Amino acid sequence: MKRNVSLSLLMIGFAALATAQPPQSATPGPERILQAQRNQKLVEKLVASGLSLARATDRLDRAKYCNDLARSLADEIKQAADDHDGDRAIELGRHLQDLLKNGVAANLNKERSQFPQGSARETDCTRIRDDSDRITAPLITDLAEAMKDNPVALNQLLDVIQEAKASFIRPD
Amino acid sequence: MKCKEFKYFLLGCENPDQPPADVKAHLASCADCQDWQNRLALIELNVPFLPVPESAARSALLRRILSQPAHVRTKETKTALAEQTVSGSEAAPSEPKPSKLISTVGSEQRDSRTRRGMRIWAVIRDMEPSARRYATGAVAAAILLVIFAWTVIRTPQRPIANIATNSRLTSDPLVATILQRDLRLAEAENAADRFRALALLADDFSDEVKNLAPLPEAREVLDDMVTKYEKVVNGGLVEVAKDLPGGERVKLLNEVGDRLHKTGREVEELGVKLSPRIPKASRDTLQRLSQIAYDGDKKLRDLREVSVRRPENALPSVSTVLVQKERP
Numbered sequence: 001m002k003r004n005v006s007l008s009l010l011m012i013g014f015a016a017l018a019t020a021q022p023p024q025s026a027t028p029g030p031e032r033i034l035q036a037q038r039n040q041k042l043v044e045k046l047v048a049s050g051l052s053l054a055r056a057t058d059r060l061d062r063a064k065y066c067n068d069l070a071r072s073l074a075d076e077i078k079q080a081a082d083d084h085d086g087d088r089a090i091e092l093g094r095h096l097q098d099l100l101k102n103g104v105a106a107n108l109n110k111e112r113s114q115f116p117q118g119s120a121r122e123t124d125c126t127r128i129r130d131d132s133d134r135i136t137a138p139l140i141t142d143l144a145e146a147m148k149d150n151p152v153a154l155n156q157l158l159d160v161i162q163e164a165k166a167s168f169i170r171p172d
Numbered sequence: 173m174k175c176k177e178f179k180y181f182l183l184g185c186e187n188p189d190q191p192p193a194d195v196k197a198h199l200a201s202c203a204d205c206q207d208w209q210n211r212l213a214l215i216e217l218n219v220p221f222l223p224v225p226e227s228a229a230r231s232a233l234l235r236r237i238l239s240q241p242a243h244v245r246t247k248e249t250k251t252a253l254a255e256q257t258v259s260g261s262e263a264a265p266s267e268p269k270p271s272k273l274i275s276t277v278g279s280e281q282r283d284s285r286t287r288r289g290m291r292i293w294a295v296i297r298d299m300e301p302s303a304r305r306y307a308t309g310a311v312a313a314a315i316l317l318v319i320f321a322w323t324v325i326r327t328p329q330r331p332i333a334n335i336a337t338n339s340r341l342t343s344d345p346l347v348a349t350i351l352q353r354d355l356r357l358a359e360a361e362n363a364a365d366r367f368r369a370l371a372l373l374a375d376d377f378s379d380e381v382k383n384l385a386p387l388p389e390a391r392e393v394l395d396d397m398v399t400k401y402e403k404v405v406n407g408g409l410v411e412v413a414k415d416l417p418g419g420e421r422v423k424l425l426n427e428v429g430d431r432l433h434k435t436g437r438e439v440e441e442l443g444v445k446l447s448p449r450i451p452k453a454s455r456d457t458l459q460r461l462s463q464i465a466y467d468g469d470k471k472l473r474d475l476r477e478v479s480v481r482r483p484e485n486a487l488p489s490v491s492t493v494l495v496q497k498e499r500p
Contacts, residue, residue, distance in 0.1 A: 036393045046350040053357035103358040
């Protein structure tokens with residue numbers, strides 16, 4: 001009996017030792033280099049957009065810069081779809097959704113709430129929103145063709161894009 | 173040996189990134205061969221991702237194996253093996269039958285494992301009852317240890333960035349993090365928020381450089397990351413710092429300046445620590461990042477002094493903070 005208890009305690013000790021190891025600061029593998037090389041241009045665009053956004057004090061300017069970045073992301077999504085890389089297309093689609101929702105729509109909606117309907121500012125907001133539509137509409141059409149062999153990924157991607165579109169408040 | 177011979181040797185190496193000691197010694201002193209080695213390592217790295225032409229050979233082979241009854245496969249293969257053993261290397265079988273060989277080897281290994289397991293069990297069974305308990309316990313402990321070891325080995329490592337994403341090749345944590353910084357900049361309503369977001373963006377790049385630095389083949393990627401870091405520090409951080417409002421200006425400049433200085437020191441130390449293992453180009457890149465960070469810190473300190481000279485910022489506490497934060 002005593003031996004069984006000792007054995008159990010030993011096992012628990014081993015288990016604790018195995019699980020209590022602090023997470024190692026793992027050096028990424030060589031695949032991280034491939035990933036970084038693959039996304040070099042995209043990261044460059046993200047940095048350039050970040051610097052433009054940092055200089056922009058006006059909300060509409062910031063919304064425009066987000067639209068520029070959204071255009072680059074849409075191109076990357078299209079490329080991923082052409083390469084039959086559904087996972088990447090979905091990942092980038094989620095980034096596009098974030099950008100349109102929290103970058104473009106959030107700024108436009110805030111700006112709209114401060115100006116009366118029919119004002120020049122309101123017209124500017126509509127123009128920027130239409131720009132966003134011009135990015136997503138052709139993407140939806142292109143994806144339907146490029147990803148027809150991967151309907152699951154296509155549906156996920158179309159869902160995120162539609163959700164991003166829905167975040168824009170449309171004036172009555 | 174001359175450089176040319178070293179290069180030929182590396183070409184024939186199975187792992188060009190892990191050459192023997194004498195080759196390593198040469199590589200440490202020869203930048204040209206180092207470049208050659210890095211290029212080779214990069215090629216090795218990319219080979220598994222090359223597309224291969226479609227082939228029906230695998231499925232045909234599997235069909236051949238599966239179409240034969242198991243006992244026939246084993247018997248025929250044993251015969252083939254026996255023939256090979258008897259005739260040695262001079263008499264190759266008239267028709268190679270790899271499927272049968274694989275099947276036989278597999279089943280023999282399975283048989284051998286089963287027999288071994290039975291033998292261990294028989295030994296335990298024949299023991300004295302007390303010894304049997306010890307032996308059973310030892311076997312159980314060994315099994316548990318193997319399970320623990322397997323669990324520890326299989327535990328996924330923490331991703332390099334703070335964002336919880338999986339480590340698939342498609343999912344790039346750096347892209348996700350930078351996008352979040354951009355969104356923060358898009359939402360920022362004042363210079364202080366923009367300054368903080370840019371400081372985080374700079375940290376993202378320096379962290380990534382620190383993570384990738386130990387990989388010798390990361391040389392070009394590191395260089396690119398440091399260029400981006402420079403853009404963020406000089407083109408963003410220092411520029412936005414000029415617009416910081418009076419109230420928190422000095423506090424923010426101190427805070428971010430300290431971070432830049434810390435980054436500079438850490439990267440400098442990392443470069444020294446890794447110097448025997450990484451190419452000279454990577455060491456130079458780390459040194460460059462370190463210098464950018466130190467210069468950024470200095471520029472922010474200069475701006476802080478300007479803020480002190482401004483009448484609207486001439487608060488009594490400002491000069492105190494300056495004295496405390498001045499570096500030797």
